[in-house]
Amino acid sequence: MEFRLLGPIEVNGASGPVPLGGTRQRAALAYLLLHAGQVVSTRRLLSAVWATDRPPDTARKILQNTIWRLRRALAAPGEEQPPELLTRAPGYVVRVAPEQIDLVRFERLAARGRSALLAGDTGRARCALREALALWRGPALADLVEEGTDWPELAALEQRRLDAMEDRFEVELRSGQPRSVLREMEGYTRAEPLRERAAGQLMLALYRCGRRADALDVYTRTRSALSEGLGLEPGHELRRLQRDILAQDASLDAPAAAPVPPAAVAEILPVAEVVPAAPADGHADAFGGRGDGDGDGNRYGEGDGQRGGERRSSVLLVRFTLGRGTDPLPTREVDQALDAACELAREEIVRAGGTAATAIGSEVLGFFQDAPGRSDCAERADASARAIRDRLRDGPAGLAVRAAVATGAAFVRRWPPTAAGGRAPWIGGDLVDRAEALLADSGPRDNPPDHEAP
CATH class of the missing domain: 1.25.40.10 (Tetratricopeptide repeat domain)
Incomplete structure (x- = not known):
């Protein structure tokens, strides 16, 4: 079961979204999750649930009924690590595995990115911070905020998100990008x-x-x-x-x-720097790798939202930059050029049978899996990168595209569809780290391989 607080509150179980009921129930669960593992007194919980008005005389009885309904909702069958909502004097406590809460994953990834930044490892910092910020789907507990909730904890959460954003900006400044x-x-x-x-x-x-x-x-x-x-x-x-x-x-x-590839200052849009994917037997130190997760138990299986599955996959990480040596463009034109390039990348990823999983700034992450009886995910990812390069040949002067493909065992979370439609899967683990590292480590080449030639 997964608890999502970085956006409208959602709970996803093995069989799909868990109905949480009305505002009172969602507010009670959200406040307990913000303090997971800690006993929250009944008085504090009453103040949180009735944040916009005075609790009625029957508030304690209403809260007891709310907790009872939440226990029933969270007792979904088929859960390997079911949460516990317990009565503990002087109130209640929710016990859940830390990695099942997106807020905890965000804080761990943001802390890892900040540590890497302080250590001068901009490649690892970029990857961790990008993954941390991708967990946000809007303001924390946006549905409750819309209804008037204004807890101090939400302001502190927003500050942590802003800190992570600024850390990511710092990474690009230190990388010369x-x-x-x-x-x-x-x-x-x-x-x-x-x-x-x-x-x-x-x-x-x-x-x-x-x-x-x-x-x-x-x-x-x-x-x-x-x-x-x-x-x-x-x-x-x-x-x-x-x-x-x-x-x-x-x-x-x-x-x-951190030089930009020489092609980035070409008069016509330059050639993509495509890093080949790992062969099936896995030469991780040369090209790509088989992921082992991120060290925090943040591993998700493919398909139904349950934990633990692995399939051979490829990730394609595409990064667009405006090269040095060109006349500065107006901000509006820069935005339009990068937006168009990212949209084109998403189109080519889908055309090659992949999924455009994440797009942050001028980076797009594509995800490819082997179909039954086939083992061509790396080839399709590579072909997608080349198609992006070819379509952008006549683009704005100085706009460069670089791409890396890493192949191995990815950790994937596909979300059950909602009323608003399906959402892109979450892709994480060592495989994404390797793709980031390939882009960070691959500088200009005097003699690029034949397949990188224009």
């Missing part, structure tokens, strides 16, 4: 005008893209927002960054350790 997240950063800072760290990241990214005036404009905008909203001036770090930009200080130059 500011253009890959530039449009996200611009939208983010307009939505969060008081976040000084994000403002500084955007200023640095714009400066490294040759847009010094725009970088200084971000400082002016942030200073006005801080002054009008909080009566404060920007902090020391942001003020120093503004001075360095004015002086064109050399310390602001992009790191030279």
Whole structure:
């Protein structure tokens, strides 16, 4: 059974979605899950469930009935690790395996990404943070928020999401790829005008893209927002960054350790750098690998939403960048070019019989599986990457596409369909890590293989 809090609250069991009932029941379960493993007093739970109005005189009796209905709903048959909703003085406690709560998985992945970032491992940091942020389907407990719920825990959750977003921006800045997240950063800072760290990241990214005036404009905008909203001036770090930009200080130059492939500055859209997939017998150190999970028990079987299944699969990770040496494009044109490229990638993945599992920023993750009696998932993933390259030959000057294919045993979670339709599967584990590492490690090549030639 899986509990999803990073968006509208959902519970998915072995046989599909678990009906949770009305607002009171959903609120009670959500609050207990936010404090999973801890005893929540009846008084606190009453305040949470009746967050927008005063509890009635019969509130304790209503809460007891609510807990009884939740126990019945969670007692779904066929669960290997059924949750427990227990009465423990002075209230209630829900006991569930940590990896069954998407919030816990997010926090672990975000912490792993931050640790990797501090250690200078940008490849592993990028993978962990991208996977963490992909768990979010909207504001935490969005359905309850829409009905007036405003718990302090939700504000803290939003802060952790924003911290993870800024960590991911930092990864791209340290990797010398500011253009890959530039449009996200611009939208983010307009939505969060008081976040000084994000403002500084955007200023640095714009400066490294040759847009010094725009970088200084971000400082002016942030200073006005801080002054009008909080009566404060920007902090020391942001003020120093503004001075360095004015002086064109050399310390602001992009790191030279993460060059863009030479093809990225070609007059016509460059050739994709396609990394071959692993052969069936698995040469992980050369090309791809057979995943062993992410170390936190975050392993999901394919097909019916149950845990534990594995099938030979390939993941295709496609990344689009705007190469150095080209004239800076207006933000609107950058957004349009990258959006069109990502949509084209999704079309080609589906055309080759794959699933476009995730799209974050200028990255698209495709998933391919062997059909019964066939073992061609790697070939189809590779063909999809080449088709993306070929269709983009006449695209905007300087737009580059790089792709990596890794083959092995993936960990997949397919969600039961909802009233709004099906959702893309969650793909995780070592296989996705390897694809990320291949892209991070594959730099320019003097003599590319024949299949990479234009």
